[in-house]
Amino acid sequence: MSIxxxxxxxxxxxxxxxxxxxxxxEVTLSGTSGGNIRYARNAVSTAGExxxxxxxxxxxxxxxxxxxxxxxxxxxSLEKVVRRAEELAQLSPENPEFMPALEGQxxxxxxxxxxETAAMTPDTRAEMVLKSLTVAKExxxxxxxxxxxxxGFRALMNSKGLFxxxxxxxxxxxxxxxxxxxxGSGYVDQSFNNLNxxxxxxxxxxxxxxxxGSVGAKxxxxxxxxxxxxPLAASDMINNMFRGFDARSADEGRSFMSKKGGGTRLGxxxxxxxxxxYSDPMNPDLPSSTWNNDGLPVKKTVWVDKGVVKNLSYSRxxxxxxxxxxxxxxxxxxxxxxxxxxxxxxxxxxxxxxxxRFWYIRSVDPQTLLLTGLTRDGTFYxxxxxxxxxxxxFRFNESPVIMLNNVEALxxxxxxxxxxxxxxxxRDFTFTSLSDxx
Amino acid sequence: MKRKDFIxxxxxxxxxxMLQDLAALGNSIDPLQALDGVDVKIKKELADAALNAAxxxxxxxxxxxxxxxxxxxxxxxxxxxxxxxxTESYGVGIRVIANGCWGFAATNIVTKEAVAxxxxxxxxxxxxxxxxxxxxxxxxxxxxxxxxSWKAPIEINTFGVPVKEKVDLLLNVNDIALQNxxxxxxxxxFAVNEQKYFASTDGSYIDQDIHRIYPxxxxxxxDRASGKFQTVNALSSPMGMGYEYxxxxxxDKVPGIVTRYKNRYDxxxxxxxxxxxxxxxxxxxSVEPGKYDLVLxxxxxxxxxxxxxxxxxxxDRVLGYEANYxxxxxxxxxxxxxxxxxxxxxxxxxxxxxxxxxxLGAVGYDDEGVQCGKxxxxxxxxxxxxxxxxxxxxxxxxxxxxGCCYAQGWDDVQFQRMxxxxxxxxxxxxxxxxxxxxxxxxxxxxxxxxxxIDQQRYNFQFGGQLFYEIKEGKIVGMLNxxxxxxxxxxxxxxxxxxxxxxxxxxxxxxxxxxxxxxQSNAVSHGSSTARFNGVNVINTARKI
Numbered sequence: 001m002s003i004x005x006x007x008x009x010x011x012x013x014x015x016x017x018x019x020x021x022x023x024x025x026e027v028t029l030s031g032t033s034g035g036n037i038r039y040a041r042n043a044v045s046t047a048g049e050x051x052x053x054x055x056x057x058x059x060x061x062x063x064x065x066x067x068x069x070x071x072x073x074x075x076x077s078l079e080k081v082v083r084r085a086e087e088l089a090q091l092s093p094e095n096p097e098f099m100p101a102l103e104g105q106x107x108x109x110x111x112x113x114x115x116e117t118a119a120m121t122p123d124t125r126a127e128m129v130l131k132s133l134t135v136a137k138e139x140x141x142x143x144x145x146x147x148x149x150x151x152g153f154r155a156l157m158n159s160k161g162l163f164x165x166x167x168x169x170x171x172x173x174x175x176x177x178x179x180x181x182x183x184g185s186g187y188v189d190q191s192f193n194n195l196n197x198x199x200x201x202x203x204x205x206x207x208x209x210x211x212x213g214s215v216g217a218k219x220x221x222x223x224x225x226x227x228x229x230x231p232l233a234a235s236d237m238i239n240n241m242f243r244g245f246d247a248r249s250a251d252e253g254r255s256f257m258s259k260k261g262g263g264t265r266l267g268x269x270x271x272x273x274x275x276x277x278y279s280d281p282m283n284p285d286l287p288s289s290t291w292n293n294d295g296l297p298v299k300k301t302v303w304v305d306k307g308v309v310k311n312l313s314y315s316r317x318x319x320x321x322x323x324x325x326x327x328x329x330x331x332x333x334x335x336x337x338x339x340x341x342x343x344x345x346x347x348x349x350x351x352x353x354x355x356x357r358f359w360y361i362r363s364v365d366p367q368t369l370l371l372t373g374l375t376r377d378g379t380f381y382x383x384x385x386x387x388x389x390x391x392x393x394f395r396f397n398e399s400p401v402i403m404l405n406n407v408e409a410l411x412x413x414x415x416x417x418x419x420x421x422x423x424x425x426x427r428d429f430t431f432t433s434l435s436d437x438x
Numbered sequence: 439m440k441r442k443d444f445i446x447x448x449x450x451x452x453x454x455x456m457l458q459d460l461a462a463l464g465n466s467i468d469p470l471q472a473l474d475g476v477d478v479k480i481k482k483e484l485a486d487a488a489l490n491a492a493x494x495x496x497x498x499x500x501x502x503x504x505x506x507x508x509x510x511x512x513x514x515x516x517x518x519x520x521x522x523x524x525t526e527s528y529g530v531g532i533r534v535i536a537n538g539c540w541g542f543a544a545t546n547i548v549t550k551e552a553v554a555x556x557x558x559x560x561x562x563x564x565x566x567x568x569x570x571x572x573x574x575x576x577x578x579x580x581x582x583x584x585x586x587s588w589k590a591p592i593e594i595n596t597f598g599v600p601v602k603e604k605v606d607l608l609l610n611v612n613d614i615a616l617q618n619x620x621x622x623x624x625x626x627x628f629a630v631n632e633q634k635y636f637a638s639t640d641g642s643y644i645d646q647d648i649h650r651i652y653p654x655x656x657x658x659x660x661d662r663a664s665g666k667f668q669t670v671n672a673l674s675s676p677m678g679m680g681y682e683y684x685x686x687x688x689x690d691k692v693p694g695i696v697t698r699y700k701n702r703y704d705x706x707x708x709x710x711x712x713x714x715x716x717x718x719x720x721x722x723x724s725v726e727p728g729k730y731d732l733v734l735x736x737x738x739x740x741x742x743x744x745x746x747x748x749x750x751x752x753x754d755r756v757l758g759y760e761a762n763y764x765x766x767x768x769x770x771x772x773x774x775x776x777x778x779x780x781x782x783x784x785x786x787x788x789x790x791x792x793x794x795x796x797x798l799g800a801v802g803y804d805d806e807g808v809q810c811g812k813x814x815x816x817x818x819x820x821x822x823x824x825x826x827x828x829x830x831x832x833x834x835x836x837x838x839x840x841g842c843c844y845a846q847g848w849d850d851v852q853f854q855r856m857x858x859x860x861x862x863x864x865x866x867x868x869x870x871x872x873x874x875x876x877x878x879x880x881x882x883x884x885x886x887x888x889x890x891i892d893q894q895r896y897n898f899q900f901g902g903q904l905f906y907e908i909k910e911g912k913i914v915g916m917l918n919x920x921x922x923x924x925x926x927x928x929x930x931x932x933x934x935x936x937x938x939x940x941x942x943x944x945x946x947x948x949x950x951x952x953x954x955x956x957q958s959n960a961v962s963h964g965s966s967t968a969r970f971n972g973v974n975v976i977n978t979a980r981k982i
Contacts, residue, residue, distance in 0.1 A: 144761035260665030435897035
């Protein structure tokens with residue numbers, strides 16, 4: 001019962017809006033159902049099936065708003081939750097940043113749902129995990145991994161006639177493969193809307209190969225190196241940058257997008273000209289919702305074009321203050337690249353470090369977006385276009401803004417989490433110390 | 439954003455981001471409605487229905503947690519209330535062993551029929567996974583306690599304090615910040631009440647009531663001319679307490695270059711000081727990189743203890759259960775078995791404690807029905823023990839669990855989580871002033887900042903809130919752009935002085951993250967101010 005069709009959701013939402021006595025009422029209904037298997041030491045450690053559905057009602061009188069939620073759906077409960085939201089609204093202080101609800105909008109039909117993924121069972125999951133365990137056991141290695149699938153829907157309706165509905169599926173898989181001595185480790189991490197794009201056998205073999213290949217790591221001096229970041233490593237860094245694309249923080253002077261003396265860096269060449277970043281909810285390799293929590297349509301948006309900052313995101317309130325159109329941000333970003341494979345990027349490198357993945361990244365200085373973190377699960381020394389030997393893991397202190405100025409080359413983009421991102425060749429990446437961790 | 443991140447936000451949009459996280463936690467309710475827990479009789483009947491259903495389907499062990507989780511979250515910025523959110527999440531999680539394998543299922547429909555069905559589903563999950571299972575679960579024996587209860591010893595239930603009183607306090611905090619030069623200020627009050635009932639086929643029926651509170655703020659100072667900005671966070675700590683934490687008492691104030699707090703917090707005094715310090719921080723000298731003796735205040739050191747001692751002594755990490763997410767540990771079993779592994783200087787004594795009053799981790803019983811206690815992890819610098827739960831106890835030769843099992847909600851499976859892990863105070867009398875008098879070239883660090891550590895807990899880097907340069911025994915001014923890098927074993931061996939118990943305070947985290955799907959755990963870490971010699975300090979300033 002947790003996943004409702006568009007018509008079922010619409011019927012409940014209409015009923016709820018019908019109970020409203022407020023100046024305006026906005027209702028969100030969402031549900032998920034899914035399951036997971038976690039494994040470690042080549043055996044299942046935990047597994048579960050979880051489902052839930054809930055309804056949130058926001059009622060406003062003038063600039064006063066109250067919100068209440070419920071997860072029972074009989075008429076009495078529905079009316080009660082509306083009354084409770086209205087009571088809270090009457091008790092609340094006026095919100096000077098209050099924005100009236102949007103009129104009806106038109107949205108594109110999202111492509112985020114896949115029926116086969118929605119139909120996954122505990123047995124499907126067990127079979128997929130068995131493939132991964134078999135790779136590890138046959139190679140006399142040890143696997144720890146996680147497979148999770150979810151099926152969800154979200155619908156929004158307000159008293160001004162806006163209605164939006166979206167359903168989506170997701171399957172995510174990651175595995176860490178280590179040797180029994182604890183001297184080698186490899187990792188993969190993938191997620192898709194469509195189960196058929198995920199191959200737990202092939203992915204586990206890559207992790208196993210890295211586990212074997214990273215044994216016998218040599219210590220080399222920390223310092224500035226040319227690095228080749230695999231898409232996962234590149235996404236670890238770049239994901240930390242997007243919060244800075246909020247116009248309000250930039251205008252307020254507290255982000256790396258703020259300009260000395262006031263204003264923002266919108267329109268400035270902030271990155272290397274090879275860097276182009278956009279979002280597009282209808283991209284078949286990275287589909288996402290076509291509307292945001294406010295009910296604003298989400299459309300293809302270019303954020304960085306050839307290194308120039310083209311757009312910052314504006315909330316409805318901040319857009320009104322600044323006299324511009326609101327622009328919702330997207331979590332799903334596409335970083336354009338070239339046609340080169342990872343192997344080709346390695347081949348063109350005289351001296352450098354290949355990074356599989358970063359770990360424990362934290363902000364050190366929000367002013368420059370300086371981040372610290374470490375490499376892990378396969379770090380290799382490259383010389384004369386070839387991988388020569390594994391190296392011990394490094395701690396880095398580097399800013400993704402500086403990194404995207406030091407781009408040498410970008411490869412072919414692939415999906416990594418919520419990004420489509422290429423492998424990146426970056427010069428002068430700063431490693432500051434060595435770690436004994438494997 | 440990972441759950442763990444959300445209490446450590448650098449100040450930008452702290453309220454909005456926290457709200458997003460919270461909205462996912464549960465349902466909004468009138469807090470007064472839920473102050474009285476669900477009748478124990480009803481819970482026992484539900485529990486028996488689930489345990490019987492699991493047994494009938496072939497489970498050899500089962501437990502049920504009926505949980506009602508209340509959160510209240512009030513966030514403000516400057517003169518505006520951003521949100522008042524009350525959430526309730528009520529439901530049931532059932533864990534079983536069938537065919538030697540764990541299975542888990544959860545439901546928000548709290549009827550005898552629904553919990554019995556969830557129990558059957560948990561057995562089906564266990565049986566599906568048993569087909570690919572390697573090793574059978576070995577559960578340490580646990581006696582049933584019968585019908586028992588435990589309540590956190592709070593004085594004022596935060597949920598019972600009128601919202602207006604709390605909103606007015608936060609807006610007052612913001613006013614003081616703005617009057618004292620802050621450009622922006624965010625303040626928040628977060629309160630948690632876990633009403634949880636545990637029952638198992640061992641014969642325990644345990645009813646518990648747990649309370650936590652976390653008042654905090656971030657002030658931001660912008661210098662438009664230079665384009666620089668700096669933030670300073672509150673020196674409060676999340677506590678396992680009620681609203682009494684916000685009633686200041688003179689005996690809980692620790693005087694010094696800035697006032698710090700023990701079991702009662704003066705938020706109005708602290709925000710005034712923070713606003714002034716944000717301005718000083720903009721003008722502070724950028725640190726010269728090199729080796730320094732560090733004097734670390736408990737408001738800072740708790741996080742270093744959490745990352746470099748708390749985590750590597752978690753037995754699930756040591757064994758590899760967290761290899762794919764939170765990481766493993768350098769404190770491998772072979773090191774522990776020697777009985778001589780030199781973790782730190784002989785001054786260093788570190789205990790795990792699930793009973794410490796006022797701490798975030800204090801409970802009567804853990805989430806698999808084990809009565810909680812206190813034990814040594816590091817004794818006179820030597821690694822002597824780990825933190826374990828029932829299905830791990832046999833691996834380190836224990837007959838019983840240490841009671842470290844926890845689940846963040848009814849719909850999450852319980853697993854090994856960190857106990858409160860604390861550095862014991864020095865036995866000889868020593869004040870902070872006396873400690874600083876003997877430092878030639880050092881940095882005194884107050885408050886926690888940026889933090890990062892590798893997956894086996896060797897190499898770490900920490901920042902802070904306030905940094906003071908020490909020259910020839912005296913504080914000579916404020917520093918900026920400071921972070922220290924070290925290796926856990928080297929660092930704890932460089933500890934050469936710990937202040938006495940009069941300086942002992944708790945710090946802590948509401949959201950320690952581990953597990954897949956990720957769960958957060960609340961945990962405290964106590965210490966007195968401690969000194970570490972010759973630690974590598976880097977300069978973190980950059981230009982973009």
